[in-house]
């Protein structure tokens with residue numbers, strides 16, 4: 071589920087009246103997602119904005135000070151031919167408003183569905199879309215530090231502690247030493263741009279083998295482009311549990327990416343360590359969430375072991391994982 075806050079019909083109508091999008095017709099809570107509350111909103115429409123929108127209320131993990139960066143990025147990428155929804159600005163020109171102290175934004179609705187079992191053709195299209203974002207975002211004048219980099223992942227795992235990690239799974243404390251090892255090898259000088267950094271299948275909407283939208287840019291930050299490719303490789307090329315690797319999917323993703331932006335020899339050589347760092351980022355945030363979320367909470371906890379298994383794979387395979 072992902073509607074954490076109740077908004078009455080009156081609240082919604084009053085909010086929608088602040089935008090030039092016609093009158094509210096309906097608003098339905100969206101079940102998918104874990105971080106924010108989302109509604110699919112329909113209005114009577116206006117010539118410039120259409121009739122369907124996503125209303126997002128920012129609930130967790132997002133600092134309000136970062137919202138102008140995230141929302142301006144959506145507008146920039148959308149204006150630069152990337153499949154990214156633009157934000158709808160209110161009558162005063164603001165990209166977001168607040169209701170009872172919580173920030174909300176109205177975002178263009180784009181069609182498409184998230185796939186659970188990606189094909190190679192779909193992965194290729196995602197690689198193309200990711201590279202387009204990287205190339206376009208080089209001209210975006212905003213910047214944001216990656217607050218979930220390798221050093222922070224190590225700190226998060228240390229803060230969880232060996233005992234709590236072992237209570238999730240006896241193999242999980244091994245991530246502590248792995249994080250220190252990966253941090254020691256981390257390349258600090260790779261070509262950077264603004265990156266998505268969480269491009270999982272549930273953050274891509276597809277129509278067949280075409281990407282119709284990249285969504286959920288709320289971890290976007292300035293970092294190495296090859297790291298973003300490694301995150302996407304780890305997210306797309308395995309089954310959810312991280313037990314089975316789909317070589318054809320991984321290869322197609324990298325090929326799609328390189329059809330737009332060629333990786334340098336150094337970026338290619340760094341992919342195995344970048345992928346291990348990517349895995350540790352999700353091991354760490356999932357372990358932290360697991361410990362902080364009661365077992366009977368409405369939100370489904372994500373298994374950190376699914377990314378420790380992927381990490382083992384990348385360590386064992388080295389560059390062969392990206393052949």
Ligand SMILES: Nc1ncnc2c1ncn2[C@@H]1O[C@H](COP(=O)(O)OP(=O)(O)O)[C@@H](O)[C@H]1O
Nearest residue numbers: 100102103104105106124155178179180285286
């Ligand atoms: N611009 C959009 N167009 C169409 N559907 C969207 C759009 N943005 C979000 N959604 C829908 O809302 C769901 C949750 O959005 P998401 O941003 O991933 O939430 P969360 O940040 O909570 O994970 C998505 O899975 C998708 O179904």
Ligand SMILES: N[C@@H](CCOP(=O)(O)O)C(=O)O
Nearest residue numbers: 103104105268270286352372
């Ligand atoms: N993709 C991350 C979790 C981030 O959640 P999102 O719903 O905001 O994309 C993971 O799988 O751990």
